[in-house]
Amino acid sequence: MKTRHWPFAPLIVLFLAAATFLAPNVGREASETRAAADYSRALKRAQYLLNASIPTDAEFSADAGKETDYEAAVRRFIDNPRFYDAVMRYHERLLGVGLPAEYLEELQRPDIDGKELKLARLRCTRGQGAASRFTCAWEGGDAGRNRTGQCPKAMQEPVTPFWKPEAIVWVCPSVARACGSNLSKCFVEYSDENEAKNTELGTSEAFDSRYTIVKSLSRQAAGLATAVVVDNWPYTKILEPGLTAVDGALAHFYGQKHHFDIDKLNVPADLIRQLEDVNVDDTRFNLVYTGNHYEHAGILTTFGWMRRYEKNRTRANQLYERLLCRRFTADLPRVFPQDPGNLRTREGCKGCHATLDPLADFYAVWGEGGALYQGNAAAKKTTFAGKSGSTLADLSSIITNDEAFATCTVQNAWEWMMGRKFYKEEEKLRDGLTAYFVKTRYSFRELIYALATHPAFTSAARADAVVTDPLDPPPLGKVPETTQKTCKPAVDFDTDIGPRATRYCAGCHDGTDGRQSLETEVDWRRLGKTALGLLASGSMPPGQSGPPTAGEVFELKEDVRCWVEQQDL
Amino acid sequence: MGRNTRKNRILKASRLLVVMVLVVGCRKEIDRRSSSREGAFTQPPGERAGSLDATALNGVHAVTTTKAPAAIRPDPDLYARRLLRQYREEGPLVAREIGRVEEYRMLLGGASEDFRVVPQESYDSTSLLAMQKVAEEICLSLVAPTPWQHPGWNSILPQGPSALKANVTFLAQRFLGVPTSRIPADVITDLVALTQSTSTETGLTNEAYVPACVALSTDAEALLL
Numbered sequence: 008m009k010t011r012h013w014p015f016a017p018l019i020v021l022f023l024a025a026a027t028f029l030a031p032n033v034g035r036e037a038s039e040t041r042a043a044a045d046y047s048r049a050l051k052r053a054q055y056l057l058n059a060s061i062p063t064d065a066e067f068s069a070d071a072g073k074e075t076d077y078e079a080a081v082r083r084f085i086d087n088p089r090f091y092d093a094v095m096r097y098h099e100r101l102l103g104v105g106l107p108a109e110y111l112e113e114l115q116r117p118d119i120d121g122k123e124l125k126l127a128r129l130r131c132t133r134g135q136g137a138a139s140r141f142t143c144a145w146e147g148g149d150a151g152r153n154r155t156g157q158c159p160k161a162m163q164e165p166v167t168p169f170w171k172p173e174a175i176v177w178v179c180p181s182v183a184r185a186c187g188s189n190l191s192k193c194f195v196e197y198s199d200e201n202e203a204k205n206t207e208l209g210t211s212e213a214f215d216s217r218y219t220i221v222k223s224l225s226r227q228a229a230g231l232a233t234a235v236v237v238d239n240w241p242y243t244k245i246l247e248p249g250l251t252a253v254d255g256a257l258a259h260f261y262g263q264k265h266h267f268d269i270d271k272l273n274v275p276a277d278l279i280r281q282l283e284d285v286n287v288d289d290t291r292f293n294l295v296y297t298g299n300h301y302e303h304a305g306i307l308t309t310f311g312w313m314r315r316y317e318k319n320r321t322r323a324n325q326l327y328e329r330l331l332c333r334r335f336t337a338d339l340p341r342v343f344p345q346d347p348g349n350l351r352t353r354e355g356c357k358g359c360h361a362t363l364d365p366l367a368d369f370y371a372v373w374g375e376g377g378a379l380y381q382g383n384a385a386a387k388k389t390t391f392a393g394k395s396g397s398t399l400a401d402l403s404s405i406i407t408n409d410e411a412f413a414t415c416t417v418q419n420a421w422e423w424m425m426g427r428k429f430y431k432e433e434e435k436l437r438d439g440l441t442a443y444f445v446k447t448r449y450s451f452r453e454l455i456y457a458l459a460t461h462p463a464f465t466s467a468a469r470a471d472a473v474v475t476d477p478l479d480p481p482p483l484g485k486v487p488e489t490t491q492k493t494c495k496p497a498v499d500f501d502t503d504i505g506p507r508a509t510r511y512c513a514g515c516h517d518g519t520d521g522r523q524s525l526e527t528e529v530d531w532r533r534l535g536k537t538a539l540g541l542l543a544s545g546s547m548p549p550g551q552s553g554p555p556t557a558g559e560v561f562e563l564k565e566d567v568r569c570w571v572e573q574q575d576l
Numbered sequence: 577m578g579r580n581t582r583k584n585r586i587l588k589a590s591r592l593l594v595v596m597v598l599v600v601g602c603r604k605e606i607d608r609r610s611s612s613r614e615g616a617f618t619q620p621p622g623e624r625a626g627s628l629d630a631t632a633l634n635g636v637h638a639v640t641t642t643k644a645p646a647a648i649r650p651d652p653d654l655y656a657r658r659l660l661r662q663y664r665e666e667g668p669l670v671a672r673e674i675g676r677v678e679e680y681r682m683l684l685g686g687a688s689e690d691f692r693v694v695p696q697e698s699y700d701s702t703s704l705l706a707m708q709k710v711a712e713e714i715c716l717s718l719v720a721p722t723p724w725q726h727p728g729w730n731s732i733l734p735q736g737p738s739a740l741k742a743n744v745t746f747l748a749q750r751f752l753g754v755p756t757s758r759i760p761a762d763v764i765t766d767l768v769a770l771t772q773s774t775s776t777e778t779g780l781t782n783e784a785y786v787p788a789c790v791a792l793s794t795d796a797e798a799l800l801l
Contacts, residue, residue, distance in 0.1 A: 049755040052801045055650065059658045067755040096651060103691040201675035213670035241625045250620050274611050296618045313689060426646035426697075426801075435645065439636045446632055450625035457636055466643035468799075472697065550621045562726065 012196045045467030046071040050080060056092050056424060057084035081459045085452050091291060094236050094451075094546045097423055098229035102329060105313040106225040108217045113266045122154045127266070127321075128183055131168075131176065131196035133212070140177045141212055143168075146196060168192060169259070170214040170287050191259065191287075194266060206254065209288025223256040225315075228306035230254060230292030238294065240414055241449035243407040243545070246305040246330075248400035249298050251278065255289035258282040272310055273380035275300060299546070302383060303374045304399035310379075317376050319367040329364065330406060332415035332482045335359040342390070365389045369402040393482045394540060408543045414441045414481035417454065424458045426472065429478040436463070437478060445487045484544075495568035504570060507563040511548045512538070535576050539567045647800035652684040652695050652703065659714050659793075662750075663732050673717050673726070677710045684710060699799065708794055715789035719747075720782035737780040740768050744788055751792035753801075767791070 050071045054062050062070065070080035084090060098106070128146040142163065158179035165175045166183055169191040176190070180563030186193035194216045197203040205217035223230075231252035232245045243251060253261070261279055262267055269279075277299040282295070303419055307326060316322045327333050339366060347353045350360035368389035374381045388397045394405045406412050417440045422428055430439050440457060447453040458464055496502070508525060518524035523534055531538070541547035542564040546553060553559035570576075591737045649657065656677050660670050682688070683706035685696025696703060716722075723731035732750075733743045744767045749756045767788045792798060 027751040047755055047758070052645075055753070055801070056648070059654070059752060060662050061753040064749060071755075094653065100651075100687075103694070105687070105689050105691040109688050144678040146685065201678060202671045205672040205674040205678065206668065210666040211671060213668060213671065239625050239627075240620060241622075245618055247620055277618075293617055294620060296620045336795050371765055424645075427643075430643050432643070433641050436636075436639045436641055439639045442631070443632050443636045447629060448627035450627070453626065453628060456628065457633055460633075461637055463641050463643075464645060466644050469647045470644035472646035485613075530752065545622065 023419060032065060043463060043539060044074070044326060044465040046074070046077040046465060047458065048467055049459075049465040053081055053084060053464075057455070058087050058089040059093060059458070060089070077401060077465070078460050081456055084459075085456060091233060091237050093469070095226070095229055095233045095435050098232040101419055102228050102232070102306065103229050103325070104225055104309075104315045106221055106314055108221045110224070110314055111217060111221050112273060115268060117266050127193040129178075129182065129186065129190065129193045130198065130215070131212075132197050140175065141192060142177045143182060143195065144179065145182065166368060168195075169207060170195070170212070170219075171212050174212045176212070176296070187378070192263070192265070194263075201439065208570055219256045220260045223254050223260070224309075225311045227252060227257065227292070227309040228312045231294070231306050231309065234292045234294045236451040239450055239452050240294070242444075242451045243412070243449050244294075244305065246307060246403035246407055247296075248303050248305070248398075248403060248546070249275075250294060250296050250305050251291040251303070251309070252290045252294050253278070253282060253285070253286055255287040258285035258289075259287040262417075271377075271379045273302065278500055299400070299549070300378070301398040301400040302386075302404040308373065308398060313317060313379060315376070316503040319370040319373070319375060322370050323363055323367040326406075327363070329485070330415060331409070331411045331416050333411070333483070335363055362391070366402075367398055368390045369396065370400070396540075400546060404543070404546055405541055407545075408486060408540075410430070410441065410445075410485040410487045410503070411481040411483050413445050413449065413487055416449075416451070417441045417444055417517065419453055420451070424455070424464060427472045428474040429474045431478050432475055434478055441487075492565045494565075494572070498566055498570040498573055500531065500570060503566045504563065507559060507566070511563060532574070532576060534553060535567060535571050535574075539571055544566060616746050639728055642764050649685075649699065649800060651683060653686040655684060655707075656710055656714055660717070663718055664729065666758060670731065671727060673714070677713050702716045704794065707799070708790060711790045711793035712786065715786050715793065716783075719785045731782045733782060733785060737782050737784065740771060740780065744768050744771060744787060747785065747789055747792055751789065752797040754797065 009058055030406065044078075047067055050062050050067065054066070066080075070076050129143040130140065131143040132144040133141045140160075140163070144542045159182070160177075163177040163179060164183050165177055167189055168174055168176045172189075178186075178190070182190070188350075195214055196217065197213050197215040199213065200215065201219075202211070203213045204218050206213045206216070208219060230248070232242075234252045235242060235244045255350040260267065261274060261282055276294055277297045287295075302308070307322070312322070316325045324335060327335065335358075337355075339355060344353075347356055350356040351364050352361070366389075368387045369391065371387040371389075372381055372383055373379060386397045390396075391402060391405050392409060394401075396402060396405065414437065417437060418429065421437070423439070440454070443457055444450070444454045495503070505528070508531065513523040516522050516530075518523035518526070524530045525534060525538060537548070542555070542560065548560065555564055602653060631759075651657050656674050657670070660673060664670050664673075682693075682701055685699070685703040685706075685751065687693055687695045712789065717726050718732045720731060727782050737743070739763065745759070745764055748759050748764060748767060768790065771780070771784050771788050774787055775781070776784070
């Protein structure tokens with residue numbers, strides 16, 4: 008029960024009715040200047056969306072006076088540390104990934120000592136009163152531990168907990184021995200679940216392994232995309248094979264191999280090694296690259312994505328919608344047959360399944376539900392958008408080399424900033440923004456700057472969020488225009504391709520160590536199309552940051568593309 | 577017995593001292609690590625994305641539209657936290673305060689834990705009423721924090737309770753998100769009257785500003801960006 012006494016609550020209800028007059032008064036000026044830019048209004052919106060705060064009078068004076076002041080403010084918002092939180096939330100909503108705490112249980116090992124002990128679980132609490140101690144004791148579930156976990160107050164030892172080194176927690180000697188000097192070997196539960204759930208890690212003594220770890224596992228995909236944006240990597244990196252993102256809680260989780268079956272996640276050993284020094288209260292996700300792992304594709308193979316979208320078809324469907332802005336829609340048959348047979352060819356089903364099922368096959372090495380990684384033997388050769396492959400790295404390459412990915416990213420960012428979809432008549436605007444996004448090598452930061460400073464955003468007027476005549480989804484199969492050059496009338500292998508191919512490909516691809524040979528024109532006639540895909544995605548030669556947009560590799564890729572087209576290979 | 581107690585005390589004190597030394601040492605170590613963390617991880621291969629291309633951007637800005645942006649509802653899941661974070665440091669008090677209004681999050685239109693229910697982008701009567709309740713709780717913690725519920729927090733009001741107009745104007749600017757010069761004078765007058773009407777026999781207190789704070793929080797200008 009609340010103890011405060013506040014007798015004026017009914018007045019609020021009365022006042023709410025009266026308060027409605029505030030809005031028209033404040034908004035009147037805006038409607039009078041409908042056509043013009045209103046930098047005060049734009050500032051309020053940009054600052055809230057990008058930094059989650061409302062401008063003060065001083066900020067309005069400094070930043071909303073003229074266009075250049077406003078633009079400088081937007082740049083500051085993007086450089087501000089709070090931009091991280093805004094982009095994180097944007098991606099959480101975009102990817103729709105969240106997991107209840109129970110999902111952690113499936114990763115727990117059945118026992119940790121080969122006997123009956125499930126988890127070395129502590130329960131931490133602070134007693135009542137100002138001078139009370141913060142203590143951690145064994146949680147129930149193991150009678151033996153319970154007995155040895157109890158000790159007189161005089162025997163308790165002070166230790167510094169790993170989640171907040173400034174705090175002191177008192178534990179019995181058996182706890183300190185088993186859990187380590189900072190308790191990091193044990194699973195911790197906090198007595199006040201509500202506080203533990205809502206605490207920003209490291210800001211208080213409240214810590215609960217259940218919520219902290221699941222929250223980070225859920226947010227890993229969003230964290231990866233956010234780190235890509237904040238560090239200004241090309242946005243195509245969100246699907247980069249071998250790239251992941253880890254915060255302190257996940258580093259702590261990956262380090263508890265005695266509690267959790269980390270192998271299920273197919274986490275590269277190199278990742279574990281790199282995380283040894285990470286402190287648990289580092290709440291920000293950092294990018295970690297572990298080399299080219301063909302079965303991984305950035306956000307698409309994070310635990311949160313895999314478990315939230317449990318079936319391979321669901322995973323395929325969700326990426327089709329969320330990363331390519333396209334939906335599977337078809338006229339369903341009036342009567343569903345009991346055994347429809349092959350959905351990819353059956354009338355009434357194939358409208359979706361002819362595309363959806365091959366797309367889902369890229370996930371073949373990943374089991375459904377909690378099964379997770381199944382090994383490379385399960386890989387299938389499949390196709391999407393007219394391009395073939397068998398691994399998630401191939402799928403990543405197909406998606407990032409399709410203009411639909413860039414266009415969809417623009418569309419999603421537009422909806423975040425503008426609060427509505429594009430109208431059909433705004434196709435040129437979407438195309439312009441997409442071209443700019445590609446031109447800045449997929450810089451999401453620059454895309455946001457372009458949107459927040461666009462006259463459409465700074466407009467004083469406000470419209471309905473429901474767009475009655477929306478723009479069509481981006482078409483599949485189009486290569487981003489700024490990454491294509493005009494082909495020479497007749498590309499010659501020996502003069503146009505041979506020298507660069509020797510420099511960038513033949514050094515490794517000499518037919519040894521299981522690698523295909525790319526030394527001769529005959530080799531390129533046989534493998535040119537596959538090589539083109541790898542060049543275009545930035546997967547080859549090693550060391551590319553993403554799809555090449557300029558330089559020697561770009562020239563090689565373009566000459567190969569033109570040659571393949573002209574030779575009809 | 578007395579000797580043992582003294583011995584125990586000395587033992588405990590020395591343990592505590594060791595811990596304190598370790599804490600300071602750890603903290604320094606952590607700071608050092610934090611500053612050099614980025615270099616410790618293998619970064620992805622290749623170049624970073626590009627930067628501003630002013631010429632190309634001018635070209636994009638030249639493509640205009642006749643359609644206006646839509647009003648945006650602040651994220652209902654983060655409403656309370658974002659409001660608090662503008663004035664309060666993250667910590668156990670903020671966590672408890674958010675915990676107090678957590679039960680209203682779904683009524684506000686928040687997302688479910690697994691995002692099967694996505695955050696509401698507009699308001700309905702339920703979310704408006706929930707907003708009023710949440711605003712009441714948050715306003716109390718901002719405008720009139722109590723020592724037993726919010727130890728260490730001061731009121732965000734810029735002046736003492738008797739400076740009615742200055743305080744109300746401040747609240748209006750902060751909650752409506754418009755420059756003070758754009759707030760109509762009659763709005764301030766009415767808010768002053770409302771606050772005065774809630775004063776007690778002993779005069780104005782910080783608590784008297786809570787109704788004005790709630791009214792401003794649920795005003796259309798505050799509800800939509």
